[in-house]
Amino acid sequence: LPYLSADLPGIGGRLRSSIEDFQVEEIPAYLPSGEGDHIYAWVEKREMTTAVLIRDIARQLEIRESDIGAAGMKDKYAVTRQMLSIPPPTTPEQVMALELAGATILSAGRHGNKLRTGHLKGNRFVLRVRRLDCPVDEAVERTQAILDVMAKVPGAPNWYGAQRFGRAGDNSRVGKALVTQTKTSGKTPRGRQRRLYISAYQSQLFNDYLEARLRDNLYSTVVEGDVLQKRDSGGMFVSEDVATEQGRFDQGELSLTGPMFGHRMKCPSPDSPAEDRESSILKREEIELQSFAHLSKLATGTRRPLSVLLEGAEVKALDQAVEVRFTLPSGSYATAIMREIMKGENFPN
Numbered sequence: 001l002p003y004l005s006a007d008l009p010g011i012g013g014r015l016r017s018s019i020e021d022f023q024v025e026e027i028p029a030y031l032p033s034g035e036g037d038h039i040y041a042w043v044e045k046r047e048m049t050t051a052v053l054i055r056d057i058a059r060q061l062e063i064r065e066s067d068i069g070a071a072g073m074k075d076k077y078a079v080t081r082q083m084l085s086i087p088p089p090t091t092p093e094q095v096m097a098l099e100l101a102g103a104t105i106l107s108a109g110r111h112g113n114k115l116r117t118g119h120l121k122g123n124r125f126v127l128r129v130r131r132l133d134c135p136v137d138e139a140v141e142r143t144q145a146i147l148d149v150m151a152k153v154p155g156a157p158n159w160y161g162a163q164r165f166g167r168a169g170d171n172s173r174v175g176k177a178l179v180t181q182t183k184t185s186g187k188t189p190r191g192r193q194r195r196l197y198i199s200a201y202q203s204q205l206f207n208d209y210l211e212a213r214l215r216d217n218l219y220s221t222v223v224e225g226d227v228l229q230k231r232d233s234g235g236m237f238v239s240e241d242v243a244t245e246q247g248r249f250d251q252g253e254l255s256l257t258g259p260m261f262g263h264r265m266k267c268p269s270p271d272s273p274a275e276d277r278e279s280s281i282l283k284r285e286e287i288e289l290q291s292f293a294h295l296s297k298l299a300t301g302t303r304r305p306l307s308v309l310l311e312g313a314e315v316k317a318l319d320q321a322v323e324v325r326f327t328l329p330s331g332s333y334a335t336a337i338m339r340e341i342m343k344g345e346n347f348p349n
Helices: 050-061 090-096 135-152 171-180 191-215 241-250 273-285 289-299 336-343
Strands: 023-028 038-044 079-086 105-113 119-129 228-231 236-240 254-260 301-305 311-318 321-329
Touching: 023 171, 038 050, 050 079, 090 105, 119 311, 119 336, 135 228, 135 311, 135 321, 135 336, 171 191, 171 289, 191 228, 191 254, 191 273, 228 301, 241 254
Parallel strands: 023 079
Antiparallel strands: 023 119, 038 079, 038 105, 119 321, 228 236, 228 254, 254 301, 311 321
16 A cells, blocks of 8 residues: 655554553543433453453343444454443443453443444544664654644545454455355355455455555545545535635545445446546446445445544654554544554555
8 A cells, every 4th residue: 555655754663562552542422421221331441352342241241242332343452441332221330340351341321322333533542663663763753744744634544454354354355255245165254244344345445446546646636526525514525616625625624535335325426537436446346336235234335534634643752662642533543544654564565
């Protein structure tokens, strides 16, 4: 994948030398109101996936895993804090009494609804890089220079991180087989795993689209027919007046979006340059938007911003390490930001 800051040197180094070097805190969309049948639990976990955490809570409370709500899935090899919702008739006292290996319930309060995927404003990250390729002071200067680039409109490339594609990197291959209804070796994935594979394939195609926009110098350019998103409200519309919308884009009002292909996805205007770019990916893959239709709700399709603006970005020197802090909106990957900063063997081009 190309770098946005290709002309600036990275710092190399290693991320996650210990789990304390990768800290994530969810920014909830809302806090528990104190009233209602559901219990909102603020949980800190270490070296544990959100799925395993949910499984352990469900087992202890003797409830179904699917009844526990989470706004997002958090990293395993990290210290993370996030909100979970527990269904009735559970009480706050029962939740606080849970004994979880690798996790601690920090607080529990009542609320009126189950927590759903996406019910968060974003995530705060505190990340430390060790074993640097240069002296710490120089690493701080290099990091700040790269952060300055990503803080300007349009922001950092909104790549899907490698963890989206599985340890072996082949989740998207299995996802394509599910979309095209092609047989593969092994059991046909079901439930949450099936959704994961399909999403991985959609994510890979989004990354391919974003890569092409960068390589063609169209990362900051509105193309006729583009689907644009308002940064303040999230509303989407198709570009009709390129000159006017380019001005709004340059002012940071709008984001370009890329396809998360599906049978109900909002598309560029017909016969436009933007449609040609998206159609070329489908043709290469030998699929159509309707190829996703048999998957129903698992692949309706959506749009994703091509770029993300960092908030609260800062860097400081530690003993033989640098610490980077920033906030990202929900669904964006901290590893995509660190890839730009490090440019080392852990994030090869």
